[in-house]
Amino acid sequence: MNGDGKQDGSSAPDEVWEAFLRTSAGSAGDAPKEPSARAREAAARLRTEPAEPAPWRAPTSSPVDPVRPRRRKGWYAAGFVAALALLVVAVDPGGVIGWSDGPDGTATPLARETARPEQAPPAADEDGRATLAEPFRGSPAARWASGTAGITVPAAKATGWMTEAEVGRALTATRDFLAASGLDPAVLRGARPEKAIALMNPHQKDVADFVAAALSTPGEEHDPLMLFSRFDPAQARLVGDEVRTRGRLSYREGKLGAVEVTADVTYVYPVAPAGGGDEVVRVIVRRETVMSWDDPSKVATEKGTFTLLSYKLDMTNGGCGASTGFFRPTFGGGASDTGTDGGRVVDPYDRTGPVADGGDGGDDGGCGTATRS
Numbered sequence: 001m002n003g004d005g006k007q008d009g010s011s012a013p014d015e016v017w018e019a020f021l022r023t024s025a026g027s028a029g030d031a032p033k034e035p036s037a038r039a040r041e042a043a044a045r046l047r048t049e050p051a052e053p054a055p056w057r058a059p060t061s062s063p064v065d066p067v068r069p070r071r072r073k074g075w076y077a078a079g080f081v082a083a084l085a086l087l088v089v090a091v092d093p094g095g096v097i098g099w100s101d102g103p104d105g106t107a108t109p110l111a112r113e114t115a116r117p118e119q120a121p122p123a124a125d126e127d128g129r130a131t132l133a134e135p136f137r138g139s140p141a142a143r144w145a146s147g148t149a150g151i152t153v154p155a156a157k158a159t160g161w162m163t164e165a166e167v168g169r170a171l172t173a174t175r176d177f178l179a180a181s182g183l184d185p186a187v188l189r190g191a192r193p194e195k196a197i198a199l200m201n202p203h204q205k206d207v208a209d210f211v212a213a214a215l216s217t218p219g220e221e222h223d224p225l226m227l228f229s230r231f232d233p234a235q236a237r238l239v240g241d242e243v244r245t246r247g248r249l250s251y252r253e254g255k256l257g258a259v260e261v262t263a264d265v266t267y268v269y270p271v272a273p274a275g276g277g278d279e280v281v282r283v284i285v286r287r288e289t290v291m292s293w294d295d296p297s298k299v300a301t302e303k304g305t306f307t308l309l310s311y312k313l314d315m316t317n318g319g320c321g322a323s324t325g326f327f328r329p330t331f332g333g334g335a336s337d338t339g340t341d342g343g344r345v346v347d348p349y350d351r352t353g354p355v356a357d358g359g360d361g362g363d364d365g366g367c368g369t370a371t372r373s
Contacts, residue, residue: 110143112152113248113351120350123372130280132239135270139282139373140349141244144268148179150245151265160257161295167259170293171249173199173304174261182229182267182287183243190326193228201307203300218325225327226313229267229285232274232326239270239280246351259293260309266351273331282373283329284316284348288355312355316348320367344368 121140128138136142144150153175156168180187180196187193192215202208214224224230231238247265254260266286272279291306301307319328348370 108143109145110246112145113246114152114154115248116353117351120347120352130270130282132272132278132280135239135280135282136242136244136268139268141246141268141282144244144246146242146244147183148175148245150247151175151178151263152248154249154251159251160253160259161298162259162293167251170259170261170306171251173293174249174263174291174306177291177306178263178265178289181227182265182285183245185238185241188229188231188238188243188269189233190230196228199305201294201301201305203302204307207308214325218323220322223323224325225285225315225318225323226311227287227289229269230326231269231271231283232324232328235274235326236271236329236331237274239272244268254292254309256298257295258299258307261291261293261306263287263289263291264351264355266349269327271329277331279331281317281329281331283318283327284370284373285318285327286314286348286351286355288312314346314348314355316346316370317373345371347371348373 124138124140124142128142130137130139136144153171156164156171158164159167162170177196177199180199181193184191184193184195187196197211200207200211210222211224211227214222214226218224245265245267247263249261249263251259251261264286266284269283269285270280271283272281289311290309292309293306294301296303299307315327317329319326319330346368349372
């Protein structure tokens with residue numbers, strides 16, 4: 001109560017309160033109850049202020065060893081029905097549901113690959129044939145990202161002789177090499193991969209000699225497809241402007257404190273006959289490339305270039321036998337369903353294991369059977 005004999009402004013006047021007490025004493029069951037000061041203040045605030053939305057909780061969240069070449073492996077694509085029969089993939093229900101199309105009929109995008117997968121992608125619809133309008137239809141690549149977006153680059157941290165920022169630049173340059181060697185439209189049409197070559201250590205003589213010979217006179221011992229994706233424009237044309245990719249980079253400290261980066265990437269190229277027509281086939285290429293970003297004070301190198309340590313290649317429907325320097329897909333259903341690789345079959349979309357090591361040097365000329373394309 002204040003000095004005038006009245007209660008503070010948060011309470012009712014004395015005469016009103018006394019009337020209320022008299023009424024209550026008379027056992028009036030419907031008598032109103034005196035609201036508290038806090039309740040009256042809250043009511044007044046609600047009348048004068050707009051309600052605020054409930055807060056949203058964010059989710060928590062050197063001398064260098066000579067390069068080790070690897071024999072390429074070729075695979076023919078078997079018929080689609082045979083592929084479904086041959087392909088045996090253990091898929092949990094969640095994986096099957098994840099493969100389903102979205103509400104608008106488009107394939108649900110696949111999460112980035114951050115580690116080696118434990119199982120191959122499930123089989124797609126039997127009716128999913130590639131077309132000029134939908135060149136990835138019926139393929140796991142329908143859910144893959146395009147270009148470099150499908151290549152996962154890990155977070156950089158200081159490693160070997162490099163700071164965190166330098167490792168980040170090395171990883172970016174590695175991805176640039178993959179783009180220049182396997183995604184550049186001009187290179188895919190047979191042009192010389194100048195941007196990719198510019199990222200390779202010019203002091204690594206064995207590799208420089210290999211690249212020069214492979215691009216000028218390709219053959220069994222010098223196959224440019226080991227490093228670069230190229231099609232003969234007189235034989236095949238790319239369909240659309242997308243190449244789907246799936247893969248990742250990883251790195252560790254190598255010899256003499258170098259940063260050793262491994263790139264394991266699968267590329268899917270839809271192509272059609274150069275002369276026209278609506279037949280679409282897919283050439284599937286998986287490369288595993290290991291490169292060393294060396295300390296210039298310890299190894300003869302140039303700033304911004306890497307030393308090639310090893311490379312492997314698997315390809316489906318890219319041609320078998322002697323190298324011509326270009327992928328040569330087969331059209332018209334003329335590819336054999338069996339090859340000379342002991343009847344072995346392979347799923348070109350299976351990334352659960354490393355690229356098979358076919359031994360050192362050259363092209364063995366053998367072809368197995370791919371279960372799908």
